[in-house]
Amino acid sequence: MYNILVIIKKELRDTVKNKTILIQFILFPLLTLIMENAISIEGMEEFFFIKLFAVMYIGMAPLTAMASVISEEKEKNTLRVLMMADIKPWQYICGVGVYVWSICMLGAAVMGMLLPSSNRLFFLVVMGLGFVISILAGACVGIFSKNQMVATSLTMPVMMIFSFVPMLSMFNESIKKVSTIIFTQQLKLLFDSMSFAGCQKTGVSILCINAVMCAALFFMMYRKKGLE
Amino acid sequence: MIQCKDLRKNFDSHEVLKGISFDIPKGSIFGLLGPSGAGKTTLIKILMGQLAYDEGKVEIMDKNPEKLTGKDKKNFGIMMDNFGVYERFSCRDNLSVFADIYNVPKSRINGILDEVGLLDASKTQASDLSKGMRARLQLARTFMNSPEIIFLDEPTSGLDPQTMRGIHKIILEKKKNGATIFLTTHNMDEAYKLCDNIALLNEGKIVEAGTPKDICRRYDHQKKIKLHLQTGEDVEMERNGESADEISELLKSGKVETIHSTEPTLETVFLELTGRKLQEEE
Numbered sequence: 001m002y003n004i005l006v007i008i009k010k011e012l013r014d015t016v017k018n019k020t021i022l023i024q025f026i027l028f029p030l031l032t033l034i035m036e037n038a039i040s041i042e043g044m045e046e047f048f049f050i051k052l053f054a055v056m057y058i059g060m061a062p063l064t065a066m067a068s069v070i071s072e073e074k075e076k077n078t079l080r081v082l083m084m085a086d087i088k089p090w091q092y093i094c095g096v097g098v099y100v101w102s103i104c105m106l107g108a109a110v111m112g113m114l115l116p117s118s119n120r121l122f123f124l125v126v127m128g129l130g131f132v133i134s135i136l137a138g139a140c141v142g143i144f145s146k147n148q149m150v151a152t153s154l155t156m157p158v159m160m161i162f163s164f165v166p167m168l169s170m171f172n173e174s175i176k177k178v179s180t181i182i183f184t185q186q187l188k189l190l191f192d193s194m195s196f197a198g199c200q201k202t203g204v205s206i207l208c209i210n211a212v213m214c215a216a217l218f219f220m221m222y223r224k225k226g227l228e
Numbered sequence: 229m230i231q232c233k234d235l236r237k238n239f240d241s242h243e244v245l246k247g248i249s250f251d252i253p254k255g256s257i258f259g260l261l262g263p264s265g266a267g268k269t270t271l272i273k274i275l276m277g278q279l280a281y282d283e284g285k286v287e288i289m290d291k292n293p294e295k296l297t298g299k300d301k302k303n304f305g306i307m308m309d310n311f312g313v314y315e316r317f318s319c320r321d322n323l324s325v326f327a328d329i330y331n332v333p334k335s336r337i338n339g340i341l342d343e344v345g346l347l348d349a350s351k352t353q354a355s356d357l358s359k360g361m362r363a364r365l366q367l368a369r370t371f372m373n374s375p376e377i378i379f380l381d382e383p384t385s386g387l388d389p390q391t392m393r394g395i396h397k398i399i400l401e402k403k404k405n406g407a408t409i410f411l412t413t414h415n416m417d418e419a420y421k422l423c424d425n426i427a428l429l430n431e432g433k434i435v436e437a438g439t440p441k442d443i444c445r446r447y448d449h450q451k452k453i454k455l456h457l458q459t460g461e462d463v464e465m466e467r468n469g470e471s472a473d474e475i476s477e478l479l480k481s482g483k484v485e486t487i488h489s490t491e492p493t494l495e496t497v498f499l500e501l502t503g504r505k506l507q508e509e510e
Binding site (some may be wrong): 003006009013017076080081082084085086087 | 276278298302308310311312313315317321325326329330
């Protein structure tokens with residue numbers, strides 16, 4: 001537990017200095033604040049920008065942050081130094097994961113402030129769940145990548161699918177059909193209902209399958225490659 | 229403190245270490261000299277319990293390295309030539325991370341930075357450090373937990389002579405304080421100056437071992453003395469009693485500018501034993 005806290009502390013210290021990651025964390029909450037307050041079109045869905053950017057935030061920030069942090073440490077050989085200092089690989093991944101999740105939840109809290117108080121808990125629960133799946137996917141990319149360049153080229157297509165497909169599904173029926181198997185699309189549907197009562201069995205099942213698949217892939221890669 | 233007996237390690241069908249044996253007493257500096265690809269880093273990894281070995285016996289602090297606990301490993305200090313630092317962190321913050329890991333009071337950081345001559349640069353971001361300063365920061369990190377055993381893999385590789393001398397001074401200071409140091413290098417002067425014992429490693433085999441002076445003496449086949457006279461002439465004489473009077477005469481007459489023995493350097497010994505240079509040109 002202590003080693004996990006040390007990693008969290010280290011990452012927190014790095015947050016302000018690591019602009020690539022910092023932008024990921026603050027971009028969507030900031031965009032939401034601006035757009036939600038600045039744009040109001042007649043007939044537009046209520047809290048349209050919150051729902052839209054929340055899904056993009058889930059698909060983008062944790063994924064890229066996880067992959068970037070892990071691959072950078074691998075590339076610069078600082079991860080080996082940590083391992084030599086008896087930080088276990090699982091402690092490191094947990095530390096980075098908890099850190100990314102916590103920062104993203106802060107961003108989610110900022111976005112949630114724009115919602116009525118009755119919707120906030122639901123919003124945060126769904127966001128929290130989405131972040132976990134995205135973090136697992138990001139960890140897979142980080143474990144697989146030898147350096148940041150590989151991580152970036154792998155993250156890009158995954159991020160595009162997770163973040164943009166739910167948005168594109170609003171304009172195209174075919175994309176909408178395909179997108180139902182992606183967890184971010186299911187999260188978008190949950191945000192549309194904005195209540196625990198609105199959760200449908202199919203949607204929850206797809207979410208669970210996505211989560212299990214990401215977790216299975218993560219454990220498979222972790223067992224096969226570790227953090228070396 | 230560290231013992232190796234007939235250690236063997238294979239990577240697939242390639243034998244990387246072929247029956248390595250040595251014994252490093254507590255509080256001494258042991259140097260492993262060999263060209264790139266000789267198996268130095270593999271050996272360090274085995275000693276640190278990072279890599280399993282195939283045959284032989286290895287003991288570090290009376291334990292098999294594979295069975296070392298996290299607590300045992302906290303007695304190690306490791307500096308590998310390819311280890312990085314946190315570029316966006318200052319020197320102080322870099323050490324602060326490891327002070328947290330090792331549960332060392334933060335008040336110790338200044339002392340360590342001072343020890344390696346980086347106190348004035350404590351707030352400098354690591355990415356702005358010169359190569360020499362970066363090496364010193366890595367050394368500082370290595371000493372953070374006051375380790376009993378220190379592994380230094382090419383600590384002065386590519387550094388200027390002044391920085392190198394500074395690092396040598398720090399290493400000798402650590403030895404004085406009781407640390408056991410395992411040093412790999414292909415700098416023969418460094419090994420000669422720092423190490424109590426050395427082993428010459430070539431293609432996974434120790435081809436010679438002993439104190440640097442003994443090894444050089446052992447391969448002094450010429451056993452001659454070279455005198456450089458003020459006239460510019462070089463005179464070679466046998467190193468025996470018969471030449472003593474002649475040398476004495478020359479010295480008394482003030483004709484001698486310099487006297488050298490023909491003892492080989494470690495580099496020459498390595499070349500004689502293996503036909504290879506320690507630091508091969510690329």
